[in-house]
Amino acid sequence: MDYLKKLSSFILPYKKFAILNIVCNIFYALFGTLAMVSLMPMINVLFGEGKKVTAKPVYSSANSLKSYLEDSINYLITTTTENHGSQRALLYMIVLIISLFLLKNLFNYLALYYITFLRNGVLKDLRNAIYKKVISLPIAYYSEKKKGDIIARISGDVNEVKNSLLAILELVVKEPLTILFAIIAMFTISVKLTIFVFIFIPISGSIISRIGKSLKKKSNRVQSEQGIFISTLEETLGGLKVIKGFNAEEKFNKTFINSTERYYRFSNTLLNRQNLASPTSEFLGIVTIAILLWFGGSMVLIDKTLSGGAFIAYMALAYQILTPAKEISKASYKVKAGNAAADRVLEVLDTISPLEDKPNAKQKETFNSGIEFQNISFKYENELVLKDFSLKVPKGKSVALVGQSGSGKSTIANLLTRFYDVNMGSINIDGNDIKDLTTYSLRNLMGLVTQDSVLFNDSIKNNILIGKENATDEEVIDALKIANAWEFVKDLPNGIETNIGDAGNKLSGGQKQRLSIARAVLKNPPIMILDEATSALDTESERLVQVALENMMKNRTSVIIAHRLSTIQNVDEIVVMHKGEIAEQGKHHELIAKNGVYKKLVDMQSFE
Structure with missing residues (x-):
């Protein structure tokens, strides 16, 4: 129970099927028992042991039901034997047994059917x-x-x-x-x-x-x-x-x-x-x-x-x-x-997600003023990855987050998309704490391109349509052109209908990344998050994609997590991260002039 x-x-x-199954099982058990009980009069006919009843029994009360049924069967056997012989009586008993077994098995089938x-x-x-x-x-x-x-x-x-x-x-x-x-x-x-x-x-x-x-x-x-x-x-x-x-x-x-x-x-x-x-x-x-x-x-x-x-x-x-x-x-x-x-x-x-929407969560349809990180702290296990981090990203501006591995750059992208929740502080969009918004409407405002291009074992078209389900083929092709992916897609055997294999393994790393960018382009969100989007690309692919990204980010709010510093020279603001805190902040030329952490990172990548 x-x-x-x-x-x-x-x-x-499916309770109606359960009820029908129970009803059929009741009849199965009933007819199964009656089939066994019916052996008794048949054997009595064979060996002449049956009680002879010549007067037709009369039903009187429920207390005498057993006697009435026995006398009725014996009356049938007696009259049949006297009028047609014992073989006819035996035949009737056999037909009765077969009928009861047939009904038993019929209801067994129906019980299993339901x-x-x-x-x-x-x-x-x-x-x-x-x-x-x-x-x-x-x-x-x-x-x-x-x-x-x-x-x-x-x-x-x-x-x-x-x-x-x-x-x-x-x-x-x-x-x-x-x-x-x-x-x-x-x-x-x-x-x-x-x-x-x-x-x-x-x-x-x-x-x-x-x-x-x-x-x-x-x-x-x-x-x-x-x-x-x-x-x-x-x-x-x-x-x-x-x-x-x-x-x-x-x-x-x-x-x-x-x-x-x-x-x-x-x-x-x-x-x-x-x-x-x-x-x-x-x-x-x-x-x-x-x-x-x-x-x-x-x-x-x-x-x-x-x-x-x-x-x-x-x-x-x-x-x-x-x-x-x-x-x-x-x-x-x-x-x-x-x-x-x-x-x-x-x-x-029964697992309760800590990221479930609040009962009164708001739908956020538009993006108007900007994003603000207010004194946020976060840890995956014990050690803090971000410590009292604050940053404003006005609408239409692009901000790049740079720093060594483990400095907390990608964590900011994970928190902004609410894959994780902050431990302290808040992240606000247009003054609304993202915890007070529905997760669906929050993510609907964002496009995401990650370092690892996640593609599915399907056609190029269906992979791109994840960005916008009802897009036309023309819109898909336009998105591919903006991402500089159309140049190789048009030469494939089936064009946008070509299957790209498990995790897109039929394509090169650069091709996969350009498809990921095309997917984000098709979605056309007001906020774009690029998590080391060009780090997996070769120099030629990076050049092609960088132009596409710059075109895509025009008049769009962008948060860029960058490893290759050559890709972020033209952003509105660069934030240099160090152990979960902001070490430096400013434009490319300003940070170079400071001759601090950013300048060291640039020198390490050998470019002026």
Whole structure:
């Protein structure tokens, strides 16, 4: 029940399928029991043990329902035997049994038919929910988590939840009802024999329960280890050049083998524990059946308190309890495994993002006056990366942030785009703290070009359209021209429809970066953030792109994080960073004249 409660929000949209499944399972259990009970009159016909009833029975009250049904069947058998012979009576009983088994299997199919929509619907919605959560969580979340573990949760764990949904309905509805109806029928045949059977059921149940006690913990270990080796695979594919370049194949191979070896051991333990359930429950069931044969047989042969037909029907019902009992033990293990998987999935879904919009967050549609960093401080872990940093960027002006690696330049870009939140101080746009704006409207004001050109395994056109979904082909081509990318795109086999491969690996570094710039150009935002946008380019590509960037930044507010100082000589203001603080500030010629930190950086890059 706790498991169903966890998933209730995903199950409720498909509750009609769950209800139909339960209704069909009720009829399945009912007709399954009646099919076994119908063996009794058939055997009585075969051996001539049936009670002869020549007068048509009359229904009087619910208390006499059992007698009325027995007398009705015996009346049918008696009249049929007298009028048409015992073979005709046997044929009627066979037709009755076949009809009941047909109905039983029809409702079994319908129950499975309806549960399919529930299971696959929950699977779809869970995957959609976890994917939506994955893309909404802050970047900081993934610096602590392995990507492969997230992939394992969205694939393997969600699938485990789907499988356990069928098991839980079998555990709660189908098999218990089958057992319940069978027990009711057994009580109607012989109270004494049924009480005798019930002495052994608690013993069997306690043994099976002990087998599955630690299953959830073992299942969790298996699923966690699956996340580890998927992470290793994902990291290997992402860093294949480095692995091969440093001849580190054997090292990574050992890491992967160690993980799969642990997965192998954990899986063996888990599956062997699961596999023990079925033979154990079957053996305990057969022991119960054997005791029944001895005790019930004496009631037929010695005490004469039970007919042969009633005893065989009773044995069939007892065996009918055995199968669902086995299924319940299997299902309980599946539910435990599904419970562990659900915990892992819900752990991600229940993660609260510290960057979620406030309930009263404002939509910011326009950019009017400027950006202001007010006494901001920030740390990723313990050490401050920015210390009491303040800066104003008026609308239409370009500001370049320069400094050695680790001085906090890129952190400012991450904070302005709100990939992270400041620890102290505030960042304001037009006087509004960006924490008071919706993240969507904030980022809608900005274009971003990063040092690592992030492209997707799709066409050039679709990569550019991320900047503006409804742009025409002409607008895409214009953006490519501004970014000096059209010169190579027009020569590709399919032009803008050319697929660029995984992470754009069919293109050179310079070509990829120019596509990233074209994407930002197409978006045409009022604020442009360039995070070392030309650092990956060769000299010729840099020259082409620098012209494009300067054209793009005209009359546009720009924050430029620069490593190559040759690219920022014409900006309105240069801010020199040192250990998270502003060391110098001014125009290029002013800073050169100061002969300070900036001049040293320029001299190191050997240009006047």
